[in-house]
Amino acid sequence: MASYTPRQPETRQQRPVAILGGNRIPFARQDRAYATASNQDMFTAALQGLVSRFSLQGEQLGMVAGGAVLKHSRDFNLIRESVLGSSLSPYTPAVDVQQACGTGLQAIQIVADGIAAGRYDVAIGGGVDTTSDAPIGVSEDMRRQMLEVNRAKSTVDRIKAALGLATKLGIEIPRNGEPRTGLSMGEHAAITAKEFGISRAEQDELAAASHQKMGAAYDRGFFDDLITPFMGLTRDENLRPNSSVEKLATLKPVFGVSLGDATMTAGNSTPLTDGASAVLLATDEWAAEKNLPVLAYLRDTETAAVDYVNGPDGLLMAPTYAVPRLLQRNGLTLADFDFFEIHEAFASVVLATLQAWESEEYCTERLGLDGALGSIDRSKLNVNGSSLAAGHPFAATGGRIIAQAAKQIKENGGGRALVSICAAGGQGVTAIVEG
Ligand SMILES: CC(=O)SCCNC(=O)CCNC(=O)[C@H](O)C(C)(C)COP(=O)(O)OP(=O)(O)OC[C@H]1O[C@@H](n2cnc3c(N)ncnc32)[C@H](O)[C@@H]1OP(=O)(O)O
Secondary structure: OOOOOOOHHHHHHOOOOOEEEEEEEOOOOOOOOOOOOOOHHHHHHHHHHHHHHHHOOOOOOOEEOOOOOOOOOHHHOOHHHHHOOOOOOOOOOOEEEOEEEOOHHHHHHHHHHHHOOOOOOOOEEEOOOOOOOOOOOEEEHHHHHHHHHHHOOOOHHHHHHHHHHHHHHHHEEHHHHOOOOOOOOHHHHHHHHHHHHHHHHHHHHHHHHHHHHHHHHHHHOOOOEEEOEOOOOOOOOOOOOOOHHHHHHOOEEEEEHHHOOOOOOOOOOOOEEEEEEEEEEOOOHHHHHHOOOOOOEEEEEEEEEOOOOOOOOOOOHHHHHHHHHHHHHHHHHHHHOEEEEEEEEEEHHHHHEEEEEEHHHHHOOOOOOOOOOOOOHHHHEEOOHHHHHHOOOOHHHHHHHHHHHHHHHHHOOOOEEEEEEEOOOEEEEEEEEEE
C-alpha cells in the first residue's frame, strides 16, 4: 500500500499558470513520412510553429523544457539546440527532461512550476520522439576496440586495432522493453489486461471510437490551430477515421499470446510513432500584455510510481495512484470533471485504470482510500480522440494532450479536465486543467 501524504495546498506557490496554446506536427508512423527526420528537426518544427502562431519571433522566454525518450548522444542539448534553430531569442534558456512517456507532461509541469513560483512569466514545455531514427549502440567489447583504434599512435597500431574490430562486432538496437523484467510494455499491459479481465471487444470499441472521434475533430477544424503541417503531412498518419470494431476484430493478437486468451492487437495498441509537440504557458499578466486569450489553466499536477517489479501493481498503473492524491489535494472528485484525457498507451490500460478506480477492493487495499474512487461518464473520455488514433511519439504525447484539453475547455466555455499519462518504469504523470 502507498505510504505517501500529499503536500498541503497552503505550502504551494499560487501564481496561476495560463495555457495559451499548443502546437504539434502531425504524428507519423515509424519509417514513413518522417523516416529521415531527426528529433531536432521535429522539435524545432513544432516549436517554430508555436512561435509563428503566437508571434514570438525574437522573444526571450523564461525557459523551454522538453525531451525525448530515444535520443542520440549528439542530442545531449536537444531542446537548447532546437531553440537556437527557431526564431526565439537566442537568450532563451532550455532544459532537457526525460521521464519516459511522461516526459512531455513533466516538462510542462517544470515550466509551470517556474511560472507559478515567479521565476519567469512565459515558457514552453513539450517533447519529441523518433522511433525511426532510434540510436543504435555498439556492444561494450566493440566500443572498447573502437576507442583503441582511435587512440592508436601509429598507422600499424591503428590497422591492428581495426582488424580486432572484426572479432568484436556487436550492435545494440533499443528495445521497447523494461530493463528489470525484459518484458515489453505491451507484454506488461497484457498481464494487467488479464488481471482485470478486460475483454477484446471493449478494447476494440475504445480503439474504433478514438479513431472516429479524432477523424470528426479534424473534419470540424478542431486541430486547425493545434497542428503545423510537416514534411508533407497535414494529418496524423495513423488515423483511420473509418476504423470499425468489425475490422479491428479480425486482427491477430500481438501481446500476451503466451498468457492465453490474448486480446491485444496492433489495432488496440499504439503504433510506434514519430512526432513532436510544444505548449505555451504564461501568467495572466503576460498574456494580457500580448493581447493573447487564455485557453485554460494548469491547476496542479501529480506524479506517482508503483512497484511493478516485486509488488502487485501493473507497469502502467501508476496513474491510479497519482489521481486520488491529485483529487484529495484539490478537494475534487471524479464527478467534478467535464473531460478525461487518459493516454491510450493501449486500450486495455485505459479500461484497467477506470476499472481500478471503480473497484472498492483496489482502492482500499492498494490506494489506501476509504472506498472506490468512483466511475466516470464515458462520454467525457478522450472526446477528440487520443493516442490510439494519433499515435504515440513517447515524449510528444503530453503536449498533445494538454493542448487538446485546454482547447476543449475553451470551446466548452469553461470546465475541468483530468489528464493522466502512464509511463515506463512504473510511473504516472497526471494533471488538472481548468478554465
Ligand atoms: C507508457 C506507454 O505509452 S506504453 C506504450 C508504448 N508503445 C508501445 O509499446 C508501442 C507498441 N506497438 C508496437 O510495438 C507495434 O506497433 C505493434 C507490435 C503493436 C504492431 O506492429 P505491426 O505489426 O508493425 O503493426 P502494423 O501497423 O503492421 O499493423 C498490423 C496490421 O493491423 C492493421 N491495423 C492496425 N491498426 C488498425 C486499425 N485501427 N484498424 C484496422 N486495421 C488496423 C494494419 O493494417 C496491419 O494489417 P496488415 O497486416 O493487413 O497490413
